[in-house]
Amino acid sequence: MKRLVVLVGVLVLLASSASCASLPKPKGAGSSLVIGSLVLDFPDGFFDLPSRKLESNLTVTFRNVTRNDTFSMLTDRGGIFCFLTNGSDEFLFESFRYGEQSGAGGYTLGETPLRWKILATADKVICLGHITITYAKPTIYRDLGSGNQSWDFKRSLALNWDKDSVLAYILKKQSKSEWLTREVLEYKMQAEK
Numbered sequence: 001m002k003r004l005v006v007l008v009g010v011l012v013l014l015a016s017s018a019s020c021a022s023l024p025k026p027k028g029a030g031s032s033l034v035i036g037s038l039v040l041d042f043p044d045g046f047f048d049l050p051s052r053k054l055e056s057n058l059t060v061t062f063r064n065v066t067r068n069d070t071f072s073m074l075t076d077r078g079g080i081f082c083f084l085t086n087g088s089d090e091f092l093f094e095s096f097r098y099g100e101q102s103g104a105g106g107y108t109l110g111e112t113p114l115r116w117k118i119l120a121t122a123d124k125v126i127c128l129g130h131i132t133i134t135y136a137k138p139t140i141y142r143d144l145g146s147g148n149q150s151w152d153f154k155r156s157l158a159l160n161w162d163k164d165s166v167l168a169y170i171l172k173k174q175s176k177s178e179w180l181t182r183e184v185l186e187y188k189m190q191a192e193k
Contacts, residue, residue: 023173030087032120033179036128037079042135055079059097065090087122125184127166132158161186
């Protein structure tokens with residue numbers, strides 16, 4: 001179980017350095033598009049609030065291992081995230097986090113490490129799949145006073161692929177996208193050893 005803290009007070013979110021609001025265009029030979037989606041599902045309640053699914057505005061962080069560079073972006077509608085690669089660099093899907101402010105307080109899921117390897121392949125659309133992480137059975141782990149509470153959830157992960165939905169997303173964003181002519185690879189990420 002993962003301990004998560006509800007923070008009451010000022011919640012500062014880091015602005016993303018990238019977004020998938022518009023698809024990047026290929027840059028030179030070998031360019032590839034890495035695309036996936038992340039959804040956080042709270043079927044038994046989002047902390048002390050009713051159930052919900054979080055898709056947009058999740059901060060996902062990647063590291064380009066080849067260049068030793070880290071970057072973050074916010075997920076788009078449907079949990080979609082994407083970025084351009086030269087087709088040969090190695091990446092890690094480092095982590096994700098979420099925070100929201102509500103009235104005088106806020107809710108946050110701290111940095112959740114993943115450290116999944118991603119190996120790029122030249123001239124492809126690399127689909128990381130549709131990742132759903134379910135946070136079930138919320139219970140207060142510890143009351144920290146002043147409205148701050150630490151929560152436990154039973155967490156599980158589901159991963160599946162759907163090439164058609166990836167192509168439909170690309171078509172919606174760029175009806176004449178060069179990415180529509182590229183092969184879509186369903187890539188199974190693995191944890192870094």
